[in-house]
Amino acid sequence: MTQMSTQMNMVQAINDALRLEMRRDPRVIVLGEDVGKVGGVFRVTQGLWDEFGDERVVDTPLSEGGIVGTAIGMALYGLVPVPEIQFADFIYPAYDQIVSELAKLRWRSGGEYPAKLVLRTPVGGGIRGGLYHSQSPESLFIHVSGLKVVCPSNPRDAKGLLLASIRDPDPVLFFEPKRIYRAAKGEVPEGDFTVPLGKAAVVREGEHVTVLAWGAMLYEAIAAADEAGKQGIRCEIVDLRTLWPVDIDTIVASAKKTGRVVVVHEAPKTCGFGAELVALVNEHAFERLEAPPARVCGFDTPFPFTLELEYLPLAQRILPAIVQTARY
Amino acid sequence: VAVLSVVRQARALAAAGQGATLVEAVLPGTDGPDPLARMRRLVESRGLWSEDRDRRLREEVAGDVSRAIDEARATPPPARSTLFDDVYAEKAWHLREEESSAG
Numbered sequence: 117m118t119q120m121s122t123q124m125n126m127v128q129a130i131n132d133a134l135r136l137e138m139r140r141d142p143r144v145i146v147l148g149e150d151v152g153k154v155g156g157v158f159r160v161t162q163g164l165w166d167e168f169g170d171e172r173v174v175d176t177p178l179s180e181g182g183i184v185g186t187a188i189g190m191a192l193y194g195l196v197p198v199p200e201i202q203f204a205d206f207i208y209p210a211y212d213q214i215v216s217e218l219a220k221l222r223w224r225s226g227g228e229y230p231a232k233l234v235l236r237t238p239v240g241g242g243i244r245g246g247l248y249h250s251q252s253p254e255s256l257f258i259h260v261s262g263l264k265v266v267c268p269s270n271p272r273d274a275k276g277l278l279l280a281s282i283r284d285p286d287p288v289l290f291f292e293p294k295r296i297y298r299a300a301k302g303e304v305p306e307g308d309f310t311v312p313l314g315k316a317a318v319v320r321e322g323e324h325v326t327v328l329a330w331g332a333m334l335y336e337a338i339a340a341a342d343e344a345g346k347q348g349i350r351c352e353i354v355d356l357r358t359l360w361p362v363d364i365d366t367i368v369a370s371a372k373k374t375g376r377v378v379v380v381h382e383a384p385k386t387c388g389f390g391a392e393l394v395a396l397v398n399e400h401a402f403e404r405l406e407a408p409p410a411r412v413c414g415f416d417t418p419f420p421f422t423l424e425l426e427y428l429p430l431a432q433r434i435l436p437a438i439v440q441t442a443r444y
Numbered sequence: 445v446a447v448l449s450v451v452r453q454a455r456a457l458a459a460a461g462q463g464a465t466l467v468e469a470v471l472p473g474t475d476g477p478d479p480l481a482r483m484r485r486l487v488e489s490r491g492l493w494s495e496d497r498d499r500r501l502r503e504e505v506a507g508d509v510s511r512a513i514d515e516a517r518a519t520p521p522p523a524r525s526t527l528f529d530d531v532y533a534e535k536a537w538h539l540r541e542e543e544s545s546a547g
Contacts, residue, residue: 222530222531
């Protein structure tokens with residue numbers, strides 16, 4: 117039977133996933149600042165409060181540590197909370213709860229008391245949000261043992277990955293690239309389906325240069341690859357989708373195929389996830405490399421307001437890296 | 445005891461509609477009177493506790509602690525492979541890789 121699909125943007129797809137899973141599983145609880153009556157500042161949780169009431173869609177005080185701490189408590193007692201942090205830039209007051217409690221509970225209880233929750237939060241720049249509404253803190257969480265980190269780039273993946281995240285037994289940080297919340301549209305299957313965690317998508321095949329990207333920067337990588345194509349350089353573009361545990365097999369297979377790798381991300385370059393990806397490529401594919409892996413990233417500055425398009429690794433900065441890597 | 449007495453008065457004032465009371469609670473420093481010793485004198489003076497029961501409780505607790513220490517010392521350390529268990533529900537590829545490289 118063919119599954120019906122509907123045209124949606126990312127906001128609608130994530131809302132659809134939350135509604136579907138809340139109907140399917142009474143343990144799923146949404147909580148966060150303004151997620152209830154208001155429906156979230158980006159309207160991602162719109163209508164959930166009307167359907168499920170204020171015991172399952174909880175408007176919380178402005179206290180990120182409290183939101184995550186409460187969610188961990190709910191999880192320990194068997195609920196499946198999906199807390200929202202309104203912007204990833206505000207996640208730091210909850211960092212201790214995430215790092216010291218959430219990430220370690222399964223390990224320190226010998227598997228007896230895992231705390232399973234999915235923390236949703238919008239990430240990334242490009243909406244003129246300035247330094248406190250634009251950050252991409254993924255590497256701070258990838259570095260912490262025990263967390264899974266997911267970042268979808270399109271509505272279909274957003275729905276399928278969120279459903280997979282809620283059903284996964286481990287805590288997941290679900291980073292939603294806000295720049296493409298409404299800009300990325302596409303067909304999304306109706307009803308239940310999942311996109312498996314830990315599997316990247318090769319969104320374009322090519323034999324000259326592998327470009328690793330995710331979230332909003334995927335589209336910049338595609339635009340740069342289009343330009344490179346005019347110069348005869350055919351790029352293989354990999355959308356990581358799950359950042360950690362990353363799909364090492366797909367990355368290594370592509371790196372061995374092309375021998376040339378460019379990593380793109382919005383977060384600052386130093387100790388960004390790109391550093392880990394380059395290290396992994398070196399460890400697993402060094403003898404097949406034809407050029408040093410390159411990184412095109414945000415700068416090691418706070419996220420700027422007026423200069424955000426200069427800060428972001430947009431296509432015009434990715435293109436020269438692709439060309440240089442291809443011609444090395 | 446002082447806190448109980450003062451807060452009880454404050455509550456009585458509030459319940460009688462005479463408004464809020466600010467209680468300034470001055471905590472003893474490390475060189476001040478020992479509140480545990482004072483509490484013990486109080487409960488002993490009321491016949492709720494005694495020297496004899498105190499000694500027996502201390503012996504019982506000391507026995508529990510030393511038995512727990514002996515048990516822990518007699519338990520062999522966990523196998524090194526268990527280090528990589530329970531980070532995730534299923535062992536992820538990087539943990540399998542690290543486990544095998546640890547030998």
